Amino acid sequence: MLSAKPAALWKPQFDIMKQIIETTDIPQMEFAWNVAAGENGTTNLIFDRIVLLKPFSRGFVHINSTEPLAPPVIDPKYLSAPHDKFVLAKAIEYTRTLVNKEPLKSHIDGSILPDSTVQTEEDFVDFVNTQSRSEHHFVGTAAMTPRSQGGVVDPSLIVYGTSNVRVADLSIIANIPGIHTVSVAYMVAERAAEIIKADW
Numbered sequence: 001m002l003s004a005k006p007a008a009l010w011k012p013q014f015d016i017m018k019q020i021i022e023t024t025d026i027p028q029m030e031f032a033w034n035v036a037a038g039e040n041g042t043t044n045l046i047f048d049r050i051v052l053l054k055p056f057s058r059g060f061v062h063i064n065s066t067e068p069l070a071p072p073v074i075d076p077k078y079l080s081a082p083h084d085k086f087v088l089a090k091a092i093e094y095t096r097t098l099v100n101k102e103p104l105k106s107h108i109d110g111s112i113l114p115d116s117t118v119q120t121e122e123d124f125v126d127f128v129n130t131q132s133r134s135e136h137h138f139v140g141t142a143a144m145t146p147r148s149q150g151g152v153v154d155p156s157l158i159v160y161g162t163s164n165v166r167v168a169d170l171s172i173i174a175n176i177p178g179i180h181t182v183s184v185a186y187m188v189a190e191r192a193a194e195i196i197k198a199d200w
Contacts, residue, residue: 008149010058013175017054026178028054029091046099046108050091051135053178056081061141079132088132089124137181142171156195168192 020026030051038045059076079085092114099108110116114127145151147160151174157166170185177184 009143009145009151009174012149014056016175017056020054028052028087028178031091031095045112047113048095050088050095052084052088052091054176056083058140076134076138078134079129085125085128088128089121092127093121093124137170137176139170139173139176139181142167143174144172145174156199157192166192166196 021028030049030053032049032051034047034049036045036047037043057077057080059074059078059080062073064070064073079088096111096114098104099111113131114124118124118127142152142159143150144153144155144157147154151160153159153167153172157168157172159165159167168188170181170188172188173181173184
């Protein structure tokens, strides 16, 4: 994005996301259950990695220098949208409810993370604030949208203001697709190859 402030592109994105939440059964969360051995090798652990599939938080990447090899300024602004914290907190609370009911309850001795001191809605939000991690599904830093809305590339993947610079990675996706992004990366690469071949 060109600015850390709300860009023209964000409102259409948020409108689409709001419509999806209100009118469809498209999931907003991924509950990835797994098992592992504890540190001492005698304890069995079950864990639920909860993933927010459609975050409203938006960060930015900015050029910081005229030097081409200088690192950019990157701020993902994780959890900057209150909605994201609320939904993640509710998902963790929901997982707690699941494991406290049969058939799971009789197989679980207790909760490690979050521990039993996390009880209130505020506790769950605090837990989200301190324990959340990236799922590394970065998109949108060179969005394929109209330039007037803050877009960076056109439908031919050409960077606005240039004639021979293209972007062919997940940075062109304006809004995170709500799935693991590797399949989308393959799709972008295949489409980019078709576009470039057609231009040659």
